[in-house]
Amino acid sequence: xxxxxxIESLKRRKNTALLTLVSIxxxxxxxLSVDIIRSQVKGSFTRTVSGVDVxxxxxxxxxxxxxxxxxNLTTPSKGISxxxxxxxxxxxxxxxxIPLSLGDTHSGNRVVGTTNAYFExxxxxxxxxxxxxxxxxxxxxxxxxxxADVAESLGYRVDDSIVISHGLGNVSFRQHDGFxxxxxxxxxxxxxxxxxxxxxxxxxxxxxHEHAGPSGIVKPSQSIQRPSNLHAQAHAxxxxxxxxxxxxxxxKISHEKAEPEEAGHKEKxxxxxxxxxxxxxxxxRQRMGEMDVENNTVSSVSAVMLGLKNRVTALQLQYQLNxxxxxxxxxxxxxxxxxxxxxxxGNVEALLLLLSSLIVMSALIGxxxxxxxxxxxxxQEIAVLRTIGASPAALLILVQLEALLIALAGCGVSLLxxxxxxxxxxxxxxxxxxxxxxxxxxxxxxxxxxxxxxxSTYIVSFFPAYAAYKRGxxxxxxxx
Amino acid sequence: xxxxxxxxESAKTNGSYNIAIAIDNVSFSHNAxxxxxxxxxxxxxxxxxxxxxxxxxxxxxxxxxxxxxxxxSGTLTPDSGTISLLEQPFSALSNKQRDRxxxxxxxxxxxxxxxxxxxxxxxxxxxxxxxxxxNIKDKALxxxxxxxxxxxxxxxxxxxxxxxTLSVGQQQRVAIARALINTPDILIVDxxxxxxxxxxxxxxxxxxxxxxxxxALVFVSHDPYLKKYFSxxxxxxxxxxxxxxxxxxxxxxxxxxxx
Numbered sequence: 001x002x003x004x005x006x007i008e009s010l011k012r013r014k015n016t017a018l019l020t021l022v023s024i025x026x027x028x029x030x031x032l033s034v035d036i037i038r039s040q041v042k043g044s045f046t047r048t049v050s051g052v053d054v055x056x057x058x059x060x061x062x063x064x065x066x067x068x069x070x071x072n073l074t075t076p077s078k079g080i081s082x083x084x085x086x087x088x089x090x091x092x093x094x095x096x097x098i099p100l101s102l103g104d105t106h107s108g109n110r111v112v113g114t115t116n117a118y119f120e121x122x123x124x125x126x127x128x129x130x131x132x133x134x135x136x137x138x139x140x141x142x143x144x145x146x147x148a149d150v151a152e153s154l155g156y157r158v159d160d161s162i163v164i165s166h167g168l169g170n171v172s173f174r175q176h177d178g179f180x181x182x183x184x185x186x187x188x189x190x191x192x193x194x195x196x197x198x199x200x201x202x203x204x205x206x207x208x209h210e211h212a213g214p215s216g217i218v219k220p221s222q223s224i225q226r227p228s229n230l231h232a233q234a235h236a237x238x239x240x241x242x243x244x245x246x247x248x249x250x251x252k253i254s255h256e257k258a259e260p261e262e263a264g265h266k267e268k269x270x271x272x273x274x275x276x277x278x279x280x281x282x283x284x285r286q287r288m289g290e291m292d293v294e295n296n297t298v299s300s301v302s303a304v305m306l307g308l309k310n311r312v313t314a315l316q317l318q319y320q321l322n323x324x325x326x327x328x329x330x331x332x333x334x335x336x337x338x339x340x341x342x343x344x345x346g347n348v349e350a351l352l353l354l355l356s357s358l359i360v361m362s363a364l365i366g367x368x369x370x371x372x373x374x375x376x377x378x379x380q381e382i383a384v385l386r387t388i389g390a391s392p393a394a395l396l397i398l399v400q401l402e403a404l405l406i407a408l409a410g411c412g413v414s415l416l417x418x419x420x421x422x423x424x425x426x427x428x429x430x431x432x433x434x435x436x437x438x439x440x441x442x443x444x445x446x447x448x449x450x451x452x453x454x455x456s457t458y459i460v461s462f463f464p465a466y467a468a469y470k471r472g473x474x475x476x477x478x479x480x
Numbered sequence: 481x482x483x484x485x486x487x488x489e490s491a492k493t494n495g496s497y498n499i500a501i502a503i504d505n506v507s508f509s510h511n512a513x514x515x516x517x518x519x520x521x522x523x524x525x526x527x528x529x530x531x532x533x534x535x536x537x538x539x540x541x542x543x544x545x546x547x548x549x550x551x552x553s554g555t556l557t558p559d560s561g562t563i564s565l566l567e568q569p570f571s572a573l574s575n576k577q578r579d580r581x582x583x584x585x586x587x588x589x590x591x592x593x594x595x596x597x598x599x600x601x602x603x604x605x606x607x608x609x610x611x612x613x614x615n616i617k618d619k620a621l622x623x624x625x626x627x628x629x630x631x632x633x634x635x636x637x638x639x640x641x642x643x644x645t646l647s648v649g650q651q652q653r654v655a656i657a658r659a660l661i662n663t664p665d666i667l668i669v670d671x672x673x674x675x676x677x678x679x680x681x682x683x684x685x686x687x688x689x690x691x692x693x694x695x696a697l698v699f700v701s702h703d704p705y706l707k708k709y710f711s712x713x714x715x716x717x718x719x720x721x722x723x724x725x726x727x728x729x730x731x732x733x734x735x736x737x738x739x
Binding site for chain 2: 002004008012385388389390394
C-alpha cells in the first residue's frame, strides 16, 4: 500500500518528478558509461594478448611498441633487422616467434605482415587460439587472412583479391596495387583488434612495397579496387604518372570487392583496351604462389612476439636484449607494459569516476530538495495519513520510498540507455578507437553502482523523510 | 477544576453500554514553541461517552473543539490526567500503540482535506485498512468496501476515480466509508456538512447516523440545525481567569454546570 501511495504521489507531482528523473538518468548514465568503458577498455586490452611472453621491437617506448604491435594502434617504429630476428629464433629459450611487419592499411584496417606462426601461436582472451571461420592460413606468398570484422564490413570471402595501401589511416594516397593479395582465410570473431586486421605474408608485404617502387607515386585513395582499376593504376604507376580521381570516383570504388574473374571485362570498360599489365600481374602472382610460404626472409620487421619455453626466463631475456649495444632493440613484457598503461590511465579513470560520482550526488541532492520542497504542500496529506493510523515512521518510509522509486527508475532507464547507446556505438568505437566492447556490457560493477546510487538515495532522502516524520509527530486533525 | 463540567451519568447510562471515552482530570496547553496557535488551555475534569452514544459538540471558533478532538484521537497528548478509550488508558500507550489503536478503533471525518487527493476512492479506503493491519489483498475486503460504498449511495463507477475528481458531497461520503471501514467503536466527525447544501447535508446525516449506530460518535458542528439528530448536546466554552484563555466542555443534555 505504501508503494502504491508513493507511486501515486509521484504521479501527482509528475513534472518535478520527471525532471528529477531526467537528471538522475543523465548522471547515472554518465557514471555507468565511464565505468563500463573503463572496464571494457581494460578487458579489451587484456583480452587482446595472451601467451605472448616478450615483444621485441626497435627502441621507441614500451607503450608505443605494445600499442603498435598488439593493438594495431599508434605509429609503428622503425624495424629490426632480420638477422636479429634470426638470432632470436635460434635462442634456446625461445619456443616460438611471430614476426610482425606493420604500417600499411586496407580500407582503414591495419595490415599486418606475418607468418603462419601467428595463426599457430597467437592467443587472445583466456589463451584461446585463432580459429578460421573460412579457409585457412597463408597458402602462398600472395595470401591474405582477414579478421571477422573486415570480412563482414567489406563483404570479403575466400579467394577475393585485395590491395593494401601504404601508410596508416582511412585515407591513403599510395596503393601497393602492383601486388594484390588473395584471401585464403577468414578468422572467427575474437572481439579484439584481430577482427579488424588484414594479415598478409611477410614476403608478400615486402614484395608489395617493392612493387610500389622508390618514387612514392601519389595515387588517389583507394582501399580496394577491382582488378581492372588496379591495372589502370598500375599503368599510372609504371608510367610514372600521377593519377588523380575525383572524390565521387573514389567513393564509388572504395568499397567494391575485387572480382578477378571480371577483370577482363572491367578492364575494357575502364581503359578501352586489354592492358598487358593484367597478364604480367597474374604471372607475378603465380610466381609468388610458387615461392615457399615458410621462407620468410625479409630485410626487416617492425616487431617480434616471442613465446618462451619457460616464462621464468622472460625477465632475463628482456634484460639481455635491452642491454645490447649493437642494433639496440627494445624488449617488453606485455603484462608489465599493460600495467604501466593502467598506471597512466588509473589517475584519469579515478578522476572521471570521481566527477561522475559527484554529478550523481548532485542529482540525488536535487531529488532530496524536490521532496523537501513539496513537504509543505503535503502537510494535509500527512495529517490525513496520521489520523487513519499511519505512524510517523510510516511517513518517513513513504518519503524514502518515493525517493528510492525515482532513483530505481533512474537507474533502470540509465542501464537501458547506456546499453543501447554503447551497443549502437559498438562499430564506431571499434573503428575509431580500437575499443572492442564485449557482448555483455554490464558487469557486477554496474550492479554495484546501482546499489551505491540506491544507498546514497536512501541516505540523502532521509532529510525530507525526517521532515515528514517530524511533521507527522505534530500532525493534528484537520490542521492546515 | 478551573473549567469544564462534571459529566454526571445520564439516564441513558443504564449499564448496558460500555464506556467508549472516559476523560478524567485532563489538562492540556498548546506549547507555543511548537504551535502557531494562540496559547490555549483546556481543562476537563470528567467526561464520558458510551458506545452507541452520539453527541453533538458545538462552540465558537477558537474555543478548542479541534484540540479536544485531537486529544480524543491521540494526536495530542494531555499534560495531565487520563483519557481512556474503550476502557484502555489511551494516553498511557506508546506512540506506536496509539497509532495502531487509532487505526483500528477510531474513525475520523474532517470538514475538508479528508482524502488523499491523488489516490482513488478504493485506495483511500484501503489505506485505512492497511494502517489497521489488514491484509489488503484479501478479496473479502474489496467486497466490504463495495458494500459500504453502496450503503453510502456511491456508485461503483467511482471506485477508481481519483478523490479530487469527486464532488464535495461524494468526498465526504468516501471519508465516512474510510472512517467506518474498520468498524470503529469511536467516530470523530469534525464539521463535515459545512460544504454541503441542505439536501446533501440531510442525506449525509441520515447515512452517518445509520452506519454509525453502534459507534460512539462525537459530532462537531456550528450548525444548530443538526442538533435535532442528537439526543446529547455539548458545547465548548471559554473563560479567561488571570488573562489566560481556558476552555472546557459543558454537557447540555446532562447536569451541566457552567464553568
